[in-house]
Amino acid sequence: MTPALRLRGLTKRFGDTLAVDALDLDVPQGSFLGLVGQNGAGKTTTLSMAVGLLRPDGGSATIFGEDVWSAPGRAKALVGVLPDGLALPERLTGREVLTYLGLLRGLDRDVVARRAAELLSLLELDRADRTLVIEYSTGMRKKIGLATALLHAPRLLVLDEPFEAVDPVSAATIKTILRGFVAGGGSIVLSSHVMALVEQLCDHVAVIDEGRVAAAGTLDEVRGERSLEDTFVELVGGRDGGVRELSWLSR
Numbered sequence: 001m002t003p004a005l006r007l008r009g010l011t012k013r014f015g016d017t018l019a020v021d022a023l024d025l026d027v028p029q030g031s032f033l034g035l036v037g038q039n040g041a042g043k044t045t046t047l048s049m050a051v052g053l054l055r056p057d058g059g060s061a062t063i064f065g066e067d068v069w070s071a072p073g074r075a076k077a078l079v080g081v082l083p084d085g086l087a088l089p090e091r092l093t094g095r096e097v098l099t100y101l102g103l104l105r106g107l108d109r110d111v112v113a114r115r116a117a118e119l120l121s122l123l124e125l126d127r128a129d130r131t132l133v134i135e136y137s138t139g140m141r142k143k144i145g146l147a148t149a150l151l152h153a154p155r156l157l158v159l160d161e162p163f164e165a166v167d168p169v170s171a172a173t174i175k176t177i178l179r180g181f182v183a184g185g186g187s188i189v190l191s192s193h194v195m196a197l198v199e200q201l202c203d204h205v206a207v208i209d210e211g212r213v214a215a216a217g218t219l220d221e222v223r224g225e226r227s228l229e230d231t232f233v234e235l236v237g238g239r240d241g242g243v244r245e246l247s248w249l250s251r
C-alpha cells in the first residue's frame, strides 16, 4: 500500500550545518507516528520539507504517492499541517481565520460555517469569539492552528509539537480528536519531546538523530521491553556521554 507520507534521501543544509542528512522515512496509511529527537535533531526541518514549506537541497517527499514539489496542488489537498511558528492573519478572529482559509480551500460557505463552529466549540475557542488572533495566548494559537489543519478533512495530518503550551483539558480534547481521526482511516505524523505522550497516542515512532533516522518502526519494535524514554536516551544520548551532572551544585 502506498504510504501516507514517503520521504526519500531528504537533505537540507543551512550554511555549514547539515540539518537533514539523506533521510528516509515511511508513514504507513492508517498509522499514528511520533517523530522524536533532541533539540536541533532536524524534526522541524524534515516536517517542513515533507509538506512543501521548505525546499529540500535533495531528495523527495510524496503524500499518498503525490510529489509535494512537482504536484503541490494534489499533494497539499491531502494534508493538514500545523507548522512550527505558524503565521496566521493576526487581525482576524478565530472564526474569521477558519472562514478565510476554508473558502481558500474551495469549501462551500455553509460547510465552512458548520465546521468552524464545531471546531471552535470543541477546542473551547468560541468563548473568545471576538478576540483577534494577535491577542491569543500561545496555547490558543496552537488550537486555532490545529483547527485550520483539520478544516478541509485531510487524509494526513502533519503536526509539529501540537501539544506544546496547551492546557490539560484542551490536550485531552485534542487527543480524542486525533484518535478519532486515525480510527476514521486518517494518518498522522506528529513531533514531540514528550515520550509518555508518544507512547500513549502513537503506534509508530521514528527517532531522529543528527538529521538521520536512528530507529523507526512500530512502538514495540523500537522500544522493545524498555520504556521509549530509556530507548531514546540510549540511542541519542550515548554519543555525548549520556546524562551528566553539575558537580558544583552538590553540597
Ligand SMILES: Nc1ncnc2c1ncn2[C@@H]1O[C@H](COP(=O)(O)OP(=O)(O)OP(=O)(O)O)[C@@H](O)[C@H]1O
Pocket: 014, 017, 018, 019, 037, 038, 039, 040, 041, 042, 043, 044, 045, 046
Ligand atoms: N532557518 C535556519 N537557518 C539556519 N539553521 C537552521 C535553520 N533552521 C534550522 N536550522 C538548524 O538546523 C538544525 C535542525 O533544526 P530543527 O529546527 O529542524 O531541529 P528540531 O529537531 O526541530 O529541534 P527542536 O526540538 O529544538 O525544535 C539545527 O542545527 C538548527 O540550528
